[in-house]
Amino acid sequence: xxxxxxxxxxxxxxxxxxxxxxxxxxxxxxxxxxxxxxxxxxxxxxxxxxxxxxxxxxxxxxxxxxxxxxxxxxxxxxxxxxxxxxxxxxxxxxxxxxxxxxxxxxxxxxxxxxxxxxxxxxxxxxxxxxxxxxxxxxxxxxxxxxxxx
Amino acid sequence: xxxxxxxxxxxxxxxxxxxxxxxxxxxxxxxxxxxxxxxxxxxxxxxxxxxxxxxxxxxxxxxxxxxxxxxxxxxxxxxxxxxxxxxxxxxxxxxxxxxxxxxxxxxxxxxxxxxxxxxxxxxxxxxxxxxxxxxxxxxxxxxxxxxxxxxxxxxxxxxxxxxxxxxxxxxxxxxxxxxxxxxxxxxxxxxxxxxxxxxxxxxxxxxxxxxxxxxxxxxxxxxxxxxxxxxxxxxxxxxxxxxxxxxxxxxxxxxxxxxxxxxxxxxxxxxxxxxxxxxxxxxxxxxxxxxxxxxxxxxxxxxxxxxxxxxxxxxxxxxxxxxxxxxxxxxxxxxxxxxxxxxxxxxxxxxxxxxxxxxxxxxxxxxxxxxxxxxxxxxxxxxxxxxxxxxxxxxxxxxxxxxxxxxxxxxxxxxxxxxxxxxxxxxxxxxxxxxxxxxxxxxxxxxxxxxxxxxxxxxxxxxxxxxxxxxxxxxxxxxxxxxxxxxxxxxxxxxxxxxxxxxxxxxxxxxxxxxxxxxxxxxxxxxxxxxxxxxxxxxxxxxxxxxxxxxxxxxxxxxxxxxxxxxxxxxxxxxxxxxxxxxxxxxxxxxxxxxxxxxxxxxxxxxxxxxxxxxxxxxxxxxxxxxxxxxxxxxxxxxxxxxxxxxxxxxxxxxxxxxxxxx
Numbered sequence: 118x119x120x121x122x123x124x125x126x127x128x129x130x131x132x133x134x135x136x137x138x139x140x141x142x143x144x145x146x147x148x149x150x151x152x153x154x155x156x157x158x159x160x161x162x163x164x165x166x167x168x169x170x171x172x173x174x175x176x177x178x179x180x181x182x183x184x185x186x187x188x189x190x191x192x193x194x195x196x197x198x199x200x201x202x203x204x205x206x207x208x209x210x211x212x213x214x215x216x217x218x219x220x221x222x223x224x225x226x227x228x229x230x231x232x233x234x235x236x237x238x239x240x241x242x243x244x245x246x247x248x249x250x251x252x253x254x255x256x257x258x259x260x261x262x263x264x265x266x
Numbered sequence: 267x268x269x270x271x272x273x274x275x276x277x278x279x280x281x282x283x284x285x286x287x288x289x290x291x292x293x294x295x296x297x298x299x300x301x302x303x304x305x306x307x308x309x310x311x312x313x314x315x316x317x318x319x320x321x322x323x324x325x326x327x328x329x330x331x332x333x334x335x336x337x338x339x340x341x342x343x344x345x346x347x348x349x350x351x352x353x354x355x356x357x358x359x360x361x362x363x364x365x366x367x368x369x370x371x372x373x374x375x376x377x378x379x380x381x382x383x384x385x386x387x388x389x390x391x392x393x394x395x396x397x398x399x400x401x402x403x404x405x406x407x408x409x410x411x412x413x414x415x416x417x418x419x420x421x422x423x424x425x426x427x428x429x430x431x432x433x434x435x436x437x438x439x440x441x442x443x444x445x446x447x448x449x450x451x452x453x454x455x456x457x458x459x460x461x462x463x464x465x466x467x468x469x470x471x472x473x474x475x476x477x478x479x480x481x482x483x484x485x486x487x488x489x490x491x492x493x494x495x496x497x498x499x500x501x502x503x504x505x506x507x508x509x510x511x512x513x514x515x516x517x518x519x520x521x522x523x524x525x526x527x528x529x530x531x532x533x534x535x536x537x538x539x540x541x542x543x544x545x546x547x548x549x550x551x552x553x554x555x556x557x558x559x560x561x562x563x564x565x566x567x568x569x570x571x572x573x574x575x576x577x578x579x580x581x582x583x584x585x586x587x588x589x590x591x592x593x594x595x596x597x598x599x600x601x602x603x604x605x606x607x608x609x610x611x612x613x614x615x616x617x618x619x620x621x622x623x624x625x626x627x628x629x630x631x632x633x634x635x636x637x638x639x640x641x642x643x644x645x646x647x648x649x650x651x652x653x654x655x656x657x658x659x660x661x662x663x664x665x666x667x668x669x670x671x672x673x674x675x676x677x678x679x680x681x682x683x684x685x686x687x688x689x690x691x692x693x694x695x696x697x698x699x700x701x702x703x704x705x706x707x708x709x710x711x712x713x714x715x716x717x718x719x720x721x722x723x724x725x726x727x728x729x730x731x732x733x734x735x736x737x738x739x740x741x742x743x744x745x746x747x748x749x750x751x752x753x754x755x756x757x758x759x760x761x762x763x764x765x766x767x768x769x770x771x772x773x774x775x776x777x778x779x780x781x782x783x784x785x786x787x788x789x790x791x792x793x794x795x796x797x798x799x800x801x802x803x804x805x806x807x808x809x810x811x812x813x814x815x816x817x818x819x820x821x822x823x824x825x826x827x828x829x830x831x832x833x834x835x836x837x838x839x840x841x842x843x844x845x846x847x848x849x850x851x852x853x854x855x856x857x858x859x860x861x862x863x864x865x866x867x868x869x870x871x872x873x874x875x876x877x878x879x880x881x882x883x884x885x886x887x888x889x890x891x892x893x894x895x896x897x898x899x900x901x902x903x904x905x906x907x908x909x910x911x912x913x914x915x916x917x918x919x920x921x922x923x924x925x926x927x928x929x
Contacts, residue, residue, distance in 0.1 A: 139501070140786055141786075141866075141876060142786055142787045142788045142876055143788075145786070160654075161652075161654055163650045163652065168508070168509075169506060169507070169508045169509065169650075169652060170506075171652070171653075174501060174503070209648065210647065210648070210649055210650075211648040211649060211650055212650070213649075213650060214650050214651075214652025214653060214654050214655070215652065215654035215655050215658070216637075216649040216650065216651055216655065221641065221646055221647055221649070222637075222649060224633075224637075225633060225634065225637045225649075225651065225655070228629075228630065228633045229626065229629070229630035229633065229659045229663075232626050232629045232630060232633075233622070233626045233663075236622045236625060236626055237622060240618055240622055244610050244615075
């Protein structure tokens with residue numbers, strides 16, 4: 118019962134976090150170019166305490182802190198990559214909504230390509246086999262089937 | 267007493283399902299008519315019993331009977347009636363009860379309307395259906411009993427999460443489940459066909475309407491959920507590639523493939539094994555979706571259940587159903603041989619491409635959704651797979667898909683004439699080139715967005731050209747065209763509408779994702795700000811009392827070129843019972859886009875407010891597109907050839923014009 122309640126409380130907190138959207142006017146940079154870059158970077162950084170939300174979308178305290186860090190780094194003259202590297206160095210790959218290409222994510226990134234190629238190869242094999250083979254009749258394997266034929 | 271009646275009815279339903287799951291199956295194997303005949307009354311009885319259980323729980327919610335634990339936890343006496351009723355399925359236990367109710371409804375529908383099915387097939391289908399019911403009824407009774415009592419009885423309930431107190435979300439789960447569970451029909455037919463060892467046009471004619479119905483419901487359910495996210499979550503997003511969204515999207519993708527491959531089975535008697543395989547995969551993904559949401563394996567905003575015992579039970583069920591089905595498929599599948607030959611460039615070929623792209627898309631979404639869980643399970647590190655990954659994978663799959671969709675319907679069965687088809691599409695090509703270049707010149711990019719818009723346009727132009735060709739528009743006299751239009755089979759209307767709806771939705775998706783304008787600022791009373799050429803003026807706030815909440819309601823006027831065009835009333839609602847707060851965005855839809863306003867917290871002094879104002883271009887097109895797709899599905903469902911089901915029963919009834927006339 119207590120466990121359930123705790124879970125419920127956590128879920129509620131997540132829901133509250135989800136309702137109000139991220140960036141507050143006070144955090145925004147005066148330079149519109151820098152602010153646009155900050156927004157673009159924020160959209161690809163995960164709010165670590167939320168489920169599947171970027172720091173740009175979340176009003177959790179941690180997301181706010183990260184948004185401010187991103188803007189501070191940009192204001193200090195960092196490039197976009199430097200800002201992202203700075204955040205990744207502190208929070209790990211988990212913070213990136215678009216996982217980096219490395220051995221552990223090869224299956225993720227090449228998977229869809231492999232699936233598409235395998236599916237295309239299977240279809241091609243199916244079509245070739247069909248062309249060389251004489252057409253089959255439907256083979257009934259049960260008594261009911263043969264009766265109906 | 268009523269709660270106990272419900273509980274007892276549910277236990278009886280499980281026993282009936284056990285009998286229905288075994289006796290007719292044995293009867294079909296032994297060709298015993300009496301044992302097979304048991305399936306129909308059992309299916310209807312099972313439905314009646316689950317309906318009694320569902321009515322009992324609904325009664326407890328409507329009368330606010332807080333001696334029932336489930337009601338005390340998820341309801342409150344001050345809640346509006348709509349949300350008392352919706353509260354029945356807005357929690358884990360109740361939603362499982364809804365799941366089994368819908369399953370039993372589909373089962374009894376087969377029992378009642380499937381009188382023209384071959385007796386062994388009917389017995390086996392109902393038997394498989396009941397086996398699924400056994401699994402889920404046992405799950406509900408053993409791990410998620412909604413009728414558990416509570417003592418001492420609390421004075422009032424804990425209330426329902428305010429985010430869920432919304433008309434859009436009240437009806438989101440029933441439609442989603444009608445889709446998920448509806449695919450169980452295709453699955454039961456597939457398993458029955460594997461046992462029977464035959465798949466023919468009659469089988470396909472039986473599977474298609476159920477798949478079509480489930481698919482239409484699922485489309486509507488997903489659309490409803492997305493619409494809710496758009497207006498309720500308060501930042502104008504409508505799809506987040508959240509694992510729980512993916513859970514409903516995967517069966518949709520596989521179901522779309524199934525819908526198209528079953529056409530090939532019906533019309534051409536080929537792709538039989540593949541269609542059976544897809545039916546298993548589609549329902550398997552529905553079960554996986556249920557598992558992901560219900561087990562708490564992803565603790566996400568949509569997941570209201572988090573109990574490992576439940577997770578293990580559903581996982582076991584999932585392994586049993588999917589593993590067992592694939593084993594059966596491996597054993598019996600090779601017996602299902604197709605008869606029709608076809609060239610790669612043909613109607614069958616284009617439907618095969620649809621299947622390839624749809625299944626690749628479904629598999630990729632599955633990979634992306636499960637990848638973090640798999641890595642985590644093997645301690646291989648923690649990664650996040652979010653929207654940027656899914657967009658990167660999905661767009662390259664959908665663009666060729668849309669390109670082929672416009673051409674496919676022009677190709678003949680068996681052997682198509684690509685040059686001829688493209689010849690019909692000259693006008694479409696011209697329109698796409700002109701409008702594509704114009705969009706580029708006006709908006710200046712990005713390339714992907716231009717690609718999306720032109721793909722949508724290409725699909726719309728191709729679909730309309732094909733439709734015009736069917737009714738011989740401009741080629742024959744208007745009277746002849748009108749006659750053809752009237753006699754056009756409903757399924758042809760359905761395809762045209764569904765493809766057109768997708769084109770409209772794709773345009774909306776592309777434009778809203780690319781060209782939205784956002785303005786976040788603090789505004790005091792009387793201050794104005796320009797958003798995409800619209801002037802939003804903030805006129806202040808007032809406090810408003812709702813049935814179970816208090817709201818701060820902001821007032822904005824919107825003017826364009828000096829003329830007032832809208833007044834917007836966004837709210838922040840506070841729910842004292844639940845101690846939570848929600849934002850209610852104010853939205854004014856126009857043909858070209860939505861004016862979207864959200865009011866946030868007041869500044870320290872209290873006289874100015876954080877305001878978020880957006881212009882979301884073409885967003886209404888997404889919902890319009892989804893609705894057109896659903897209408898297309900329903901129109902196709904009303905086709906008499908599907909309604910009649912097995913065609914050989916009443917061939918004389920078919921009107922001459924309703925004969926299949928594929929272009």
